[in-house]
Amino acid sequence: MIPRLHFAHLPTPIEPMPRLSALLGGPRLLVKRDDQTGLAFGGNKTRKLEFLVAEAQGQGARTLITAGAIQSNHCRQTAAAAARFGFDCTLVLSGEPPAQASANLLLDGLFGAQIVWAGARERRDRVLAETVERAQAEGREPYLVPYGGSSPTGALGYAFAVEELMKQTKPCEGSEPSQGCPDWFVFASSSGGTQAGLVLGARVFGYRGKILGISIDEPQRALQEHVAALASGTSERLGPRIEFTPDEVLVDAGYCAAGYGVLTAAEREAIQLFAKYEGLLLDPVYTGRAAAGMLDLIRKGFFGKDETVLFWHTGGQPALFAEQYQSALLAADL
Numbered sequence: 001m002i003p004r005l006h007f008a009h010l011p012t013p014i015e016p017m018p019r020l021s022a023l024l025g026g027p028r029l030l031v032k033r034d035d036q037t038g039l040a041f042g043g044n045k046t047r048k049l050e051f052l053v054a055e056a057q058g059q060g061a062r063t064l065i066t067a068g069a070i071q072s073n074h075c076r077q078t079a080a081a082a083a084r085f086g087f088d089c090t091l092v093l094s095g096e097p098p099a100q101a102s103a104n105l106l107l108d109g110l111f112g113a114q115i116v117w118a119g120a121r122e123r124r125d126r127v128l129a130e131t132v133e134r135a136q137a138e139g140r141e142p143y144l145v146p147y148g149g150s151s152p153t154g155a156l157g158y159a160f161a162v163e164e165l166m167k168q169t170k171p172c173e174g175s176e177p178s179q180g181c182p183d184w185f186v187f188a189s190s191s192g193g194t195q196a197g198l199v200l201g202a203r204v205f206g207y208r209g210k211i212l213g214i215s216i217d218e219p220q221r222a223l224q225e226h227v228a229a230l231a232s233g234t235s236e237r238l239g240p241r242i243e244f245t246p247d248e249v250l251v252d253a254g255y256c257a258a259g260y261g262v263l264t265a266a267e268r269e270a271i272q273l274f275a276k277y278e279g280l281l282l283d284p285v286y287t288g289r290a291a292a293g294m295l296d297l298i299r300k301g302f303f304g305k306d307e308t309v310l311f312w313h314t315g316g317q318p319a320l321f322a323e324q325y326q327s328a329l330l331a332a333d334l
C-alpha cells in the first residue's frame with residue numbers, strides 16, 4: 001500500500017468547451033478541471049501533496065519546507081496542506097519581500113507559513129539547503145517537499161489521475177476518436193512531475209492518446225530528459241521499473257522564450273478567449289501560456305479537426321490577482 005491522504009476533491013470534472021471549439025473550427029476541446037482539486041483554490045499540487053504529506057507523516061516530520069517563486073502555487077498549496085494537517089511550514093522564496101503581499105504570497109501568510117527570502121534566484125537552492133539544516137539542528141523535524149512537488153512520491157498523484165480519467169471516459173473504450181474521447185492531453189509542464197505522472201499513468205492504466213506538455217520555462221531536451229527519468233523512477237513505486245526514454249516524452253518548448261512569469265500578448269489572448277467564450281479562468285504564468293501554445297498549434301493545423309483535445313487545467317488562478325499582472329491582463333482587449 002502506497003501511503004496517501006485523501007483530501008482532494010476527486011474526480012475532477014471533464015467539461016466540453018463547445019464555444020471555443022466552434023470559434024476555432026475544431027478540434028473538439030475538453031477541459032479537465034484540476035483547478036478544482038479543492039485545497040486552497042485548487043491546482044495540480046493537491047494531487048501530489050496527497051502522497052507527499054502522507055510520506056512526511058510517515059517519517060514523523062513536524063515541519064514542511066519547500067521553495068519557489070514569489071507567486072508560487074506550489075508554495076501556497078503546501079502551506080495550506082501544512083495548516084490542514086498540523087505541520088509548521090517554511091517557504092524559501094526567490095526575490096525580496098515586496099512592499100505589499102498580494103495573491104499567492106498573501107495566502108501563504110494567512111496559512112501561517114514562515115517566509116525566508118533568498119534574493120537572486122541562483123541563491124535559492126543554497127538558502128533552501130541551509131534552511132533545512134537549521135530546522136534539523138533546531139529539532140523541528142523538517143520534511144523537504146521537493147521543488148514543484150516533483151519527486152517520484154509527488155508524481156504518483158498524476159499517475160493515478162490517469163486511472164481516474166480512464167474511469168470517467170470508460171464509454172470511450174474501443175470507440176473511434178470521433179466519438180469524443182481524448183486523443184491528446186495538453187497542459188503546462190515545468191518541474192515535470194505532472195507530465196511524468198501522466199506518462200507513467202498512461203502506460204500503467206492503458207491510455208493510448210498523446211501527452212503533450214507545453215514547457216513554461218525549460219528547454220525541450222532538458223524537460224524531456226527530466227520527465228523520462230522521473231517517470232522511470234516513479235514506476236518503481238508501482239511495480240517493476242519501466243524505462244522511459246526522452247524521445248517518448250512530447251514537449252513543445254516553443255512558447256517560453258519570454259521567460260518565467262512574463263505575461264505576453266499570447267498569454268493575454270488565451271486568458272481572454274477562455275474567459276469570454278467559456279467563462280473559464282486561466283492563470284498568467286502556467287495555464288495561460290499552455291493554452292496560448294495550444295491555440296497556436298490549433299491555428300497551425302497541428303491537431304486533426306475531428307480529434308478531441310483535452311486541456312488539462314492545472315490551476316494557478318490566484319496569480320491573476322498578483323499586483324504585477326493587474327494592468328497587463330485587460331490591456332489590448334480583443
Ligand SMILES: *Cc1c(COP(=O)(O)O)cnc(C)c1O
Nearest residue numbers: 073190191192193194286314316
Ligand atoms: C506547478 C504548476 C504547473 C507545472 O506542473 P509541474 O508538475 O511542475 O510540471 C502547471 N500549472 C500550474 C498552475 C502550476 O502551479
